[in-house]
Amino acid sequence: MTEAEACGWVRRRVPAWEGDEAGVLELVRKLGCLPLSIEQAAAFVKEYRIKSPALYLAEQAEHSSVLRKKWGERRLRGGEYLFSFAEVISLTFAKLSLETDDDDKSVGAIELLRKMAFFHTDGIPADLFKVEEWVHVSTLARHSLVLDIGAGGLSMHAMTQEVVRDLLMGGSKATVLGEVLAAFHVKMAKFDVDLPGTYDVGRVYAPHVKAAVRHIKQGETQLSAEDDLLLANVCKTTGVFLGRVACSFREALELHMQSRDIRVKVLGEDHTFVATAYHHMAIVCCSQGKHDEALEHFLKSFAINIKVLGPHHEDVAASYNNLANVYESLGKYDEGLKFFEKGLDLNIKVHGPDHPHVAASYDGTAEVYSKQGKYEDALKLRQMSLAINVKVHGPEHPSMSCSYDGMAVVYRKQGKFHEALELYQKCLDIDIKAMGKDHPYVADSYDGMAEVYEALGKLEEAREMQQKSAAIRSA
Numbered sequence: 488m489t490e491a492e493a494c495g496w497v498r499r500r501v502p503a504w505e506g507d508e509a510g511v512l513e514l515v516r517k518l519g520c521l522p523l524s525i526e527q528a529a530a531f532v533k534e535y536r537i538k539s540p541a542l543y544l545a546e547q548a549e550h551s552s553v554l555r556k557k558w559g560e561r562r563l564r565g566g567e568y569l570f571s572f573a574e575v576i577s578l579t580f581a582k583l584s585l586e587t588d589d590d591d592k593s594v595g596a597i598e599l600l601r602k603m604a605f606f607h608t609d610g611i612p613a614d615l616f617k618v619e620e621w622v623h624v625s626t627l628a629r630h631s632l633v634l635d636i637g638a639g640g641l642s643m644h645a646m647t648q649e650v651v652r653d654l655l656m657g658g659s660k661a662t663v664l665g666e667v668l669a670a671f672h673v674k675m676a677k678f679d680v681d682l683p684g685t686y687d688v689g690r691v692y693a694p695h696v697k698a699a700v701r702h703i704k705q706g707e708t709q710l711s712a713e714d715d716l717l718l719a720n721v722c723k724t725t726g727v728f729l730g731r732v733a734c735s736f737r738e739a740l741e742l743h744m745q746s747r748d749i750r751v752k753v754l755g756e757d758h759t760f761v762a763t764a765y766h767h768m769a770i771v772c773c774s775q776g777k778h779d780e781a782l783e784h785f786l787k788s789f790a791i792n793i794k795v796l797g798p799h800h801e802d803v804a805a806s807y808n809n810l811a812n813v814y815e816s817l818g819k820y821d822e823g824l825k826f827f828e829k830g831l832d833l834n835i836k837v838h839g840p841d842h843p844h845v846a847a848s849y850d851g852t853a854e855v856y857s858k859q860g861k862y863e864d865a866l867k868l869r870q871m872s873l874a875i876n877v878k879v880h881g882p883e884h885p886s887m888s889c890s891y892d893g894m895a896v897v898y899r900k901q902g903k904f905h906e907a908l909e910l911y912q913k914c915l916d917i918d919i920k921a922m923g924k925d926h927p928y929v930a931d932s933y934d935g936m937a938e939v940y941e942a943l944g945k946l947e948e949a950r951e952m953q954q955k956s957a958a959i960r961s962a
Contacts, residue, residue, distance in 0.1 A: 488520050488522055490512065490515055492520075493520040493522075494512055494515055497511050497529055500525075500526070500530075500533065507539060513544070514528070514540040514543065517571055518572070518575065521572055523644055524575050527576065527579065527630065527631045527647075528543065528575050529631075530629065531575070531579050531582070546578060550577050550578050551577075554570075554573060554574060554577045557654045558570055568649060572646060573650045573654055576632070579632065580651075583597055583630070596623040596626040596627055599616065599620045599627065600627055600651055601651060601655070602620075602663055602667055604643070604647075604652045605648075605652070605663070605664065605667050605699045605702050605703075606643070606667075607695045607697070608645050608648065610640045610642070611640045611643065611695065615667075616670070652706065660706070664699070664710060664714065665710065665717070667699055668699070669717060671695070671721045671725075672720060674688060674691075675689070675724040678727075680727055680731045681884075681885070683885055686728075686921075686922075689725070689728030689733070693729060693733070696721055696725045697725070700718070703718065715749050715753050716749065716754075718749060719745070719750050719760070722743065722745050722749075723742070723743065723763070725742055726739045726743040730767070730770060730771045730774060736774055739771045740768060744764075746767075747764035759791065759795055761791060762791035762792050762795070762802070766805075766809065769783075772784060773813065773816070778813050778816045781816075782814070785806065789807075789810060801833075801834075801838065801844070804830050805830075807830030808827065808830040808834075808847050808848055810826045811823045811825075811826035811827040811848075811852075815854055815858070820858065820859060823851070827848055827852040830851075831848035834847075834848055840875075841875050841879065842875070842879070843875065843879055843880070846879075847872075850869065850893055853867075853868035853893060853897070854893065856868065857897055857900065862900055865897050869897055872890055873887075873890045873894065876890050885918075885921040887917055888914045888921075888928065888932075891910040891911075891913045892911070892931070894910050895910035898910065911932055911935045911936045912936070914931075915932035915936070925959050927960065929959060930956040930960050931956075933959075934953075937949045937950075937956065
């Protein structure tokens, strides 16, 4: 803003300074006419009843020498905040530190601010903090360090966060991050990809997990082994949400890779948690159509599971199914059928005949038969899978969408278009209810319906479905 605008802002916020034009002008020039600096300085002045701009600048100067040393030790970055902005926050920080009651068992406003510096800037939910921490929100809001937007949570400006992370952690960064990760771990543990009612958990907390992970990587913070494993688990759970629900595949893969790297560092390569990380990396690659990369990750997961768990474990059975699915996607049908048979035999032995993993083996084998033109064999297996899934999950569970879709594809290839259309409609209804109307899975259902309508010669309906799918995919 211009100097005149900045001076007007100060006079409105601090009416007692009316008439001290020279002092106000000196202050706004010192602050570089930066609105956020001026607002936070004005909040400080109002809170502590500073009588003149000169007194505020004098008090600020007392803290600048120590701050400048820290500033000089930082790693320089392009497009960063002004030193004068750091001075404003540092002065407020110092004043709050003096006010902290040593006998108070709560972490205080300072510790709350330090935690919030690692979250996403907007929508910071109250339930990530302890009650004794949350009571300090009003203090931070009075100093214009955070904005309390009620049910929408808290907001903290990115530059304020950066100053706190850079200069005002006081040697507590690893401890603060450990507490932040523990809070994320508790919240994200409530997310279950098989329960759509838990998807809002990911929607609320995933942005904050991503922000914290980014700050940890950028700051090269050394965590304890325990906190490293917490970070790995939070990355894994959030990665599953991003990959399976939000379809943010690049971000999901990055989180799964970080989870793998941490687990290898702390636990060693031959650990089932590392195998799990490779498994999730492969799932994301499959979703991206990168089947060669998926095969590489699945083979690593399989090798670890065989070595650690032995050949008759349920995770090995899952590995057989995963490998079979990738070979099928690569057009290597004989290899796919071989692994599906191994997976089916072991899954029945481990789980019994009425288990979703057995259904998955039937579905995978059916997919191969369908691509080989063996439609009756494929349909029989799809029906066996559907019966298991309905028995276990019920007819409207999100996983049923895949079962209905598989059968619809077989019916469509057999020319049974009305049966196919009915099943695609079931897919559509389930996906909209579970994922929302703008999810890529919904677009897939529209695509299937479009193909059926086109085959029936209903070109207007086919066009409508194509347009709905295109609108979702272009959003």
